[in-house]
Structure formats: structure tokens, C-alpha cells
Amino acid sequence: MTDLLETEPDVAATLFGEQLPVARAFTSNLASQGEELGLIGPLELPRLWSRHILNCAIVAPLLRPGLVGDVGSGAGLPGLVLAIARPDVSFVLIEPMERRVAWLNDQVNALELANVTVNRSRAEDVRLTRPFDQVTARAVSAFRTLIPLTAPLLRPGGELVLMKGAGAQGEVDAASKAIRAYRLTDVEVITLGEGVLNDVTRVIRATVD
Numbered sequence: 301m302t303d304l305l306e307t308e309p310d311v312a313a314t315l316f317g318e319q320l321p322v323a324r325a326f327t328s329n330l331a332s333q334g335e336e337l338g339l340i341g342p343l344e345l346p347r348l349w350s351r352h353i354l355n356c357a358i359v360a361p362l363l364r365p366g367l368v369g370d371v372g373s374g375a376g377l378p379g380l381v382l383a384i385a386r387p388d389v390s391f392v393l394i395e396p397m398e399r400r401v402a403w404l405n406d407q408v409n410a411l412e413l414a415n416v417t418v419n420r421s422r423a424e425d426v427r428l429t430r431p432f433d434q435v436t437a438r439a440v441s442a443f444r445t446l447i448p449l450t451a452p453l454l455r456p457g458g459e460l461v462l463m464k465g466a467g468a469q470g471e472v473d474a475a476s477k478a479i480r481a482y483r484l485t486d487v488e489v490i491t492l493g494e495g496v497l498n499d500v501t502r503v504i505r506a507t508v509d
């Protein structure tokens with residue numbers, strides 16, 4: 301049984317607004333199909349809403365109207381959650397695994413998300429019609445190795461918004477060579493959801509020169 305809407309109802313309403321029923325529907329679909337499809341571990345089901353959905357949605361205010369690429373979307377975290385919370389932003393979900401791509405496309409259709417396309421590719425092989433304004437990723441790889449996959453997808457002045465765990469600052473410290481090589485500036489770790497969510501969300505933000 302998922303903790304759907306049983307925790308943090310105020311913050312959920314703030315983050316999703318009128319889209320809250322869509323976020324609920326996505327969470328229900330993930331709760332009922334995610335384990336069988338290998339998208340989510342059984343231990344995560346009881347905390348799907350609080351630990352996964354809300355922790356992704358709290359990033360939504362960092363996005364600007366424009367085109368966002370989500371690298372390694374997997375179950376749709378954070379890409380689908382952010383697309384639900386921000387219908388004013390266009391998203392391209394980049395995911396190489398066929399079964400996950402099928403899930404993502406099914407959800408885009410079932411939830412009638414007009415602002416999402418799914419691109420079956422690895423980030424390093426993806427063909428884009430135009431570069432992204434922002435790139436998101438969660439649980440794909442360490443910042444040092446994520447930079448070469450994500451920074452080349454951005455337009456000049458574009459921004460990385462990478463969800464990270466408690467070791468985020470250590471990942472930044474270990475990435476100094478890649479930060480220089482890919483001309484990243486304004487690299488910072490920010491903590492979101494303090495005093496609001498059960499689990500805070502850490503984000504590495506950086507701009508491409």
C-alpha cells in the first residue's frame with residue numbers, strides 16, 4: 301500500500317496545484333505496475349509518494365518555461381513528475397531501456413501529457429533538434445561522470461539541475477576536472493524541502509558557459 305496523499309497534503313497541493321489528480325493517477329499506476337515492471341523496488345512502495353514523488357516535485361519551481369531534458373528517466377523520476385507539476389514547460393525524457401521507454405510512453409498517453417516526448421537513447425548518443433534550456437537527472441551516476449553526459453545537451457547559458465543524495469558536496473569536490481573541462485560556472489548544492497518534506501532533496505545546479 302502506498303502512502304499516496306497521506307503525508308504532506310499541503311505541500312502536494314502547492315506543488316501540483318490543479319494537476320494534483322494527475323500526480324495521484326501517476327503514483328497509483330506506478331504503485332500497481334512498478335514492481336512487476338522492475339521500475340521500483342518493493343521496499344519503496346510504502347514511501348512512493350513522500351520519498352519519490354514529492355521529492356521530485358519539490359524541484360519544479362527551479363524550472364523555467366522552455367525545453368527540459370531529463371536524462372535516465374526510468375520510472376519517470378523526476379521527468380514525468382516535473383512534467384505533471386509544470387505543464388508550462390516542455391520535456392524530453394531520455395531513456396535507453398526499451399521496457400522503461402514503453403512504460404513512459406504508456407504514462408504520457410494515459411495521463412494525456414501534451415508537454416512530454418520520450419526519446420529512446422543513451423544521453424551520449426541522443427539526437428536533438430535543439431539544445432535544452434535545462435537538464436535534470438536523478439540516480440543516474442556521480443556528478444563527475446554525469447557532466448559529460450548532460451552538459452553537451454545544454455545551450456550556452458543552460459543549466460544542470462541534478463538531484464543528489466547527502467554526498468552532493470563531495471561529488472562536486474570530486475568533479476573539479478570535469479567542471480573545468482565542460483566550462484561549468486555557478487556550481488552550487490541547494491537543499492529543498494527543509495521543514496516541509498520528510499526527506500529533503502539535494503540538487504546540484506550549474507550553468508554552462
Ligand SMILES: C[S@@+](CC[C@H](N)C(=O)[O-])C[C@H]1O[C@@H](n2cnc3c(N)ncnc32)[C@H](O)[C@@H]1O
Pocket residue numbers: 371372373374375376377378394395396397400421422423424437438439440449
Ligand atoms: C537507477 S535508474 C534511475 C531512474 C530514475 N531517474 C529514478 O530516479 O528512479 C538509472 C536510469 O538511467 C538510465 N541510464 C543509464 N545510463 C544512461 C545513459 N548513458 N543515458 C541515459 N540514461 C541512462 C537507466 O536505463 C536507468 O533507467
